[in-house]
Amino acid sequence: MNSMKKILFTGLLLAAFxxxxxxxxxxxxxxxxxxxxxxxxxxxxxxxxxITLTKTExxxxxxxxxxxxxxxDEKPAIAVVGGAEGFxxxxxxxxxxxxxxxxxxxxxxxxxTSFYIFPNMSPDAYQQYHSSLKYHRRGNTMELxxxxxxxxxxxxxxxxxxxxxxxxxxxEDSLGEYMISEEDERVxxxxxxxxxxxxxYSVFMESKDDDDDGKFAEDPPEGIAFNKSLTYKFPVxxxxxxxxxxxxxxxxxxxxxxxxQWNIFAFVTFSPANNLSTPLKHNSSEARKRVVSSILAxxxxxxxxxxxxxxxxxxxxxxxxTNQGTDGDFFQWAYxxxxxxxxxxxxxxxxxxxxxSNAEANYLxxxxxxxxxxxxxPWTEINHPDFPGKKVEVGxxxxxxxxxxxxxxxxxxxxxxxEFILALASMQPSLELxxxxxxxxxxxxxxxxxxxxxxxxxxxxxxxxDRSRWLRKIRIDMDLDDDRLISGSKIATLxxxxxxxxxxxxxxxxxxxxxTLKVGASHxxxxxxxxxx
Numbered sequence: 001m002n003s004m005k006k007i008l009f010t011g012l013l014l015a016a017f018x019x020x021x022x023x024x025x026x027x028x029x030x031x032x033x034x035x036x037x038x039x040x041x042x043x044x045x046x047x048x049x050x051i052t053l054t055k056t057e058x059x060x061x062x063x064x065x066x067x068x069x070x071x072x073d074e075k076p077a078i079a080v081v082g083g084a085e086g087f088x089x090x091x092x093x094x095x096x097x098x099x100x101x102x103x104x105x106x107x108x109x110x111x112x113t114s115f116y117i118f119p120n121m122s123p124d125a126y127q128q129y130h131s132s133l134k135y136h137r138r139g140n141t142m143e144l145x146x147x148x149x150x151x152x153x154x155x156x157x158x159x160x161x162x163x164x165x166x167x168x169x170x171x172e173d174s175l176g177e178y179m180i181s182e183e184d185e186r187v188x189x190x191x192x193x194x195x196x197x198x199x200x201y202s203v204f205m206e207s208k209d210d211d212d213d214g215k216f217a218e219d220p221p222e223g224i225a226f227n228k229s230l231t232y233k234f235p236v237x238x239x240x241x242x243x244x245x246x247x248x249x250x251x252x253x254x255x256x257x258x259x260x261q262w263n264i265f266a267f268v269t270f271s272p273a274n275n276l277s278t279p280l281k282h283n284s285s286e287a288r289k290r291v292v293s294s295i296l297a298x299x300x301x302x303x304x305x306x307x308x309x310x311x312x313x314x315x316x317x318x319x320x321x322t323n324q325g326t327d328g329d330f331f332q333w334a335y336x337x338x339x340x341x342x343x344x345x346x347x348x349x350x351x352x353x354x355x356x357s358n359a360e361a362n363y364l365x366x367x368x369x370x371x372x373x374x375x376x377x378p379w380t381e382i383n384h385p386d387f388p389g390k391k392v393e394v395g396x397x398x399x400x401x402x403x404x405x406x407x408x409x410x411x412x413x414x415x416x417x418x419e420f421i422l423a424l425a426s427m428q429p430s431l432e433l434x435x436x437x438x439x440x441x442x443x444x445x446x447x448x449x450x451x452x453x454x455x456x457x458x459x460x461x462x463x464x465x466d467r468s469r470w471l472r473k474i475r476i477d478m479d480l481d482d483d484r485l486i487s488g489s490k491i492a493t494l495x496x497x498x499x500x501x502x503x504x505x506x507x508x509x510x511x512x513x514x515x516t517l518k519v520g521a522s523h524x525x526x527x528x529x530x531x532x533x
Contacts, residue, residue, distance in 0.1 A: 028407050029089040030096075031130050032060065032123055038096055039063055039119055045103040047110055054253035057223065058141035060123035062250045064257065065099050068114035069107075076428045076525050077114035077263045078421065084227040084271035084330050086125020087136040090404045090413070091270030094347050095119045097414035098421060106422060112525070113425040116261060121226045121250060121330075133159060134399045135166035139240050140248055142223025146239035147213075153221035155210045160382050161394045166206045167377050168396035171387055176202040183361035186376060186395075206394055209386045216386075224248045227271060228326070230333035233293075241328055258338065262472055263522035265428060265458075266341040267334040268421055272403070273325045273344040276310040277318035279303035292336060298463035302341060305457060306424060310345070313420045316413075319352045319362060339465030340523075341458070343424075347413055348405050363402050375401050429460040429524040431474070433517075434502070438533060441508065445486060446533045449506040452476075452519055454497035460524045461496035472521045476505065479516040484509055509533060 030038065042065055043050035049066040056062065066072060082095030099117045102109070120126055128137035135157055143152045157166040170178070170188060176199040181187040191199040207217035224242040228235060234245035246252050258264065280303050286294030295303060311317075325332040325344075334342035353369065356362035367375040379395035405413065432453045439447040452474075454460055465471035473493040482490065488507030497503060509515065512533050520526030 026407065029093055029129060029404065032120075032127050035092060035096065035120060035123075035126075036061065036063070038100070039065060042067075042096075042099050042103055047107060048099075048103055051257075053257055054249045056124050056140050056248075056250050058124040062121065062123070062253055063119060065117040065119070066114070067099065067102055067110065067117065069110045072114040073261070073263050074520075074522055074526055075112060075114045075263060076265045076523055077116060077261065078425055078428075079116040079118070079258070079261075079264050079267045079334075080421065081118045081121060081267065081269040081271075081330060083118075083120035083122045083126055084269055085225070086122035086128060086138055087400060088271065088346070088403055089126060089129050089400065090347055090410065092120045092126060093410055094270050094414055094417055097410075098418050101414070101418045106418075109422055109425055113428060114263060116264065118254065121254065125222070125225070129400060132164060133157075133166065134164060136399050137222055138225035138227070139220070139222030140224055140226070140250070142242075142248065143221075144223050144242065145219065147215065147219040148237075149211065149213065149219070151211065151219070154219055155207070155213070155215070155217065156220035156222075157206060157217050158208045158210075160206050160208070160384070161377075161380055163377060165377065165399055167394060167398065168203060169206050169382075169384070169392055169394045170201045170203050170379065171384075172200065172391040173202040174200065176200055178203045181358055181361055183356050183358050184364055186364060186379070187358060187360045189358060208384070224251075226251055227330055228328040230328050230330055230337075232329075232333040232336045233327040235327040238327075245328070264340060265523040266424060267331075267338075267343065268424065269331045269334070269342070269344040270347050270417075271329065271331055271344050272323050272346055273329060273331045274318060274346060275303055275324055275331070276307050276314075276343050276345045278324065279307040280324055292464065295335070296463040296467070298459070299335070299341075302458060302462065303343075306341070306343060306427075309423050309427070310343075310420050313423060314345075314416045316349060316351065319349045319359065335462070335464065339462055339468050339470045341462055345417075346403065347417055348403070348409075350402060359402070360397055363397065367401075374398070427456060427458050429458055429497075430455045431460075431497075431520055431524055431527050433519070433527060433529050436529065436531065438531060444510055444512075445508055447506060447508050448478075448515075448517075448531055448533075449504065450517070450529075451502045451504050452494070452497070453502040454500065454524075457499050459496055459498045459501075460521070466496050471523065474519065474521050474524065477516075477518040478507055478509075479518065480509065484511050486510055 053062045082091040124140040125137040145152045178188040178201040179191045181189045191197040205217040225240040228241045229251045231245040235241045280295040282297045282300040283294035331344035350363040353366040377395045379393040384392040432455050434451045436450045461471050476492040486508040517529045
């Protein structure tokens with residue numbers, strides 16, 4: 001790909017600290033420049049190659065670390081994706097620490113597996129964490145007209161109480177949809193009218209009606225969210241999605257790169273979606289649609305198997321995890337449109353605490369139990385120019401804290417997720433040849449027979465990848481002159497091999513000497529056997 005250039009971060013390498021000193025001394029999530037410095041430091045390892053895919057509208061690099069040994073493109077590979085959402089700064093740290101641990105402590109894994117690590121797919125939005133104004137930003141720096149009124153970014157967020165954060169504002173309103181939660185008076189929940197509940201508040205992001213259209217924060221000065229810009233179920237006309245699927249340069253560059261990496265058999269994405277704590281469930285009617293919208297039955301078994309391994313390795317248990325993908329996200333694209341095994345996890349949840357059913361009430365109860373005093377902005381009344389004569393209060397849970405743990409907790413989380421990814425690598429499809437026999441048939445003829453075996457709990461292809469005909473088939477090459485082959489195919493293909501499944505093959509060959517049998521595909525690896533006739 002002409003647009004891809006290997007990056008030489010010579011200056012950054014000279015400035016980078018040694019890994020142990022840097023990680024041990026770190027007290028908060030890294031800035032973007034610190035992220036890039038650490039990526040450059042990883043790339044200085046002989047088993048790693050650093051490539052820039054493109055630059056965002058904001059001028060930030062979209063990077064990939066290619067880690068492995070030998071011919072990396074002919075070994076099964078796992079892609080690890082961080083920064084799918086800009087506010088999920090933990091995801092970038094998990095991808096970084098996995099890469100650091102991989103090159104420093106697990107070089108043996110690279111003999112059989114290659115890794116493509118995309119540390120941060122949302123660098124423009126990521127920087128909001130360290131900005132003077134903190135909020136859950138998703139979009140890049142493209143200028144967009146989210147509310148389609150002919151003006152771009154004219155009605156965003158306003159720090160009404162001057163605390164440097166965008167939280168929420170609640171407005172007393174007898175026709176509002178929200179009420180104070182019975183579980184925690186600091187929390188607002190939607191009134192359930194079927195239960196006879198009535199709302200008493202309207203709720204908005206902290207903002208003003210700058211364009212006088214009666215709406216609030218509907219056109220923020222940010223662009224497209226990477227995790228809403230993919231082609232599967234692209235959310236047409238929704239804010240932060242853009243007008244066309246894969247329109248951001250970072251999304252296109254990533255897809256262009258991936259479409260050349262035939263050896264990737266699985267993705268691990270750190271994002272709000274989660275099919276590892278709770279695997280996806282097969283729905284036969286959805287699976288039969290022209291646009292498949294359910295995991296296929298065979299792939300559900302894969303998801304369950306890998307989910308069980310995840311829960312065995314990762315100690316934290318998910319709290320009421322229901323997000324198993326949103327329209328236009330990367331996690332679903334990797335399965336439904338790319339045909340690979342695709343797994344996603346936030347990496348962290350607030351533990352279930354105090355019997356609370358509401359996620360915010362659960363978080364606050366847990367934070368209170370730990371003595372955390374800096375997680376919530378108390379509701380404070382303000383004078384709001386757009387609500388004369390009404391009581392308006394600003395407050396709520398602070399940005400970032402529910403999805404990103406305190407940094408001192410990240411080490412254990414990273415250790416466990418590294419262990420999981422390595423366990424997934426150990427489960428990769430593995431082709432082996434058994435029962436090789438050469439039978440002398442007389443008259444200079446020999447019958448060669450052999451069993452091809454997938455010695456793995458995972459199949460060589462997902463069911464969806466096999467159905468879509470996108471994944472490359474297993475190719476079987478018998479290297480000999482055409483006039484020597486009496487029966488059997490010189491070149492043959494095999495659709496797929498299931499877990500611990502075998503396929504028997506045979507040929508009748510004329511003459512003596514050595515012939516070479518090569519079997520495989522990029523995403524399952526290649527094996528070669530020399531056969532003496």
